[in-house]
Amino acid sequence: MMMCKGATQLMSLKQDRALTLQERMSLRLHLMMCDPCRQCDKQFALLHEAGERMQHDILGDDAAKD
Amino acid sequence: MTDPLPDEDSPSTSPSRMERLTAVRPRLLSFARLHLRDSAQAEDAVQEALMAAIEKDASFAGRSGYETWVFGILKYKILDMMRAQKRQGVWQPLEEEGDDDSIERQFQSSGRWQQHARPASWGEPHTVFENERFWQVFDACMIALPDNVARVFSLRELMGLSTAEICQEIGIKENNCWVILHRARLRLRSCLESGWLKGETL
Numbered sequence: 566m567m568m569c570k571g572a573t574q575l576m577s578l579k580q581d582r583a584l585t586l587q588e589r590m591s592l593r594l595h596l597m598m599c600d601p602c603r604q605c606d607k608q609f610a611l612l613h614e615a616g617e618r619m620q621h622d623i624l625g626d627d628a629a630k631d
Numbered sequence: 632m633t634d635p636l637p638d639e640d641s642p643s644t645s646p647s648r649m650e651r652l653t654a655v656r657p658r659l660l661s662f663a664r665l666h667l668r669d670s671a672q673a674e675d676a677v678q679e680a681l682m683a684a685i686e687k688d689a690s691f692a693g694r695s696g697y698e699t700w701v702f703g704i705l706k707y708k709i710l711d712m713m714r715a716q717k718r719q720g721v722w723q724p725l726e727e728e729g730d731d732d733s734i735e736r737q738f739q740s741s742g743r744w745q746q747h748a749r750p751a752s753w754g755e756p757h758t759v760f761e762n763e764r765f766w767q768v769f770d771a772c773m774i775a776l777p778d779n780v781a782r783v784f785s786l787r788e789l790m791g792l793s794t795a796e797i798c799q800e801i802g803i804k805e806n807n808c809w810v811i812l813h814r815a816r817l818r819l820r821s822c823l824e825s826g827w828l829k830g831e832t833l
């Protein structure tokens with residue numbers, strides 16, 4: 566049974582490569598039962614989006630024109 | 632054509648482009664600083680990128696926006712300088728393994744979250760991103776990361792490189808890269824949550 570710490574490994578990995586079917590299943594199972602990890606999962610996704618945001622903000626209006 | 636030229640070396644850069652460079656400069660600088668972890672080097676990288684943009688002005692094809700083009704030049708400069716930092720031995724060894732205390736503190740020995748470290752809801756991303764305080768804390772949390780962890784995270788999430796590309800760039804194994812990114816994210820989430828959500832001083 567995967568614990569929270571192991572689940573965060575998969576949540577992090579998910580931002581960097583596609584998870585295998587088995588990884589996806591065990592993460593999904595854990596997230597179904599664990600609210601703090603669901604929050605963590607959202608936070609990792611938000612961090613990823615923050616990086617994209619920052620690049621966009623650097624470009625300002627320019628990014629909209631791309 | 633009576634406009635004074637902005638610079639002898641830049642006969643073809645129009646005043647409006649010079650203004651755009653001036654406007655984007657501070658943002659380029661904070662971006663460079665997050666990667667290079669050194670204010671002076673970040674200044675140099677941005678300076679060189681802006682000079683290159685002015686010199687190569689004629690080669691700007693206009694296929695992308697002007698700022699996007701300049702930003703591309705800066706990214707290239709940053710990677711160049713990071714490689715130089717690595718060569719010159721400025722970096723701590725990257726392969727160091729072992730437990731990271733600030734991560735261990737977030738979990739019980741069973742692998743469950745510690746009560747005090749349990750992630751809370753941050754709300755909707757678009758609301759979060761509109762919050763200026765979030766970005767201030769984000770910046771402070773990035774600076775608080777160990778240098779190597781911050782470099783790998785910046786390359787991945789701010790520069791948008793794949794982990795395979797990062798491995799090549801800085802010569803670490805992909806596995807190591809994933810371990811470092813996992814740590815970076817756990818540290819950042821914890822730092823952001825206490826600094827921004829709970830308003831603790833960092």
Ligand SMILES: [Zn+2]
Nearest residue numbers: 569572599602
């Ligand atoms: Zn959990």
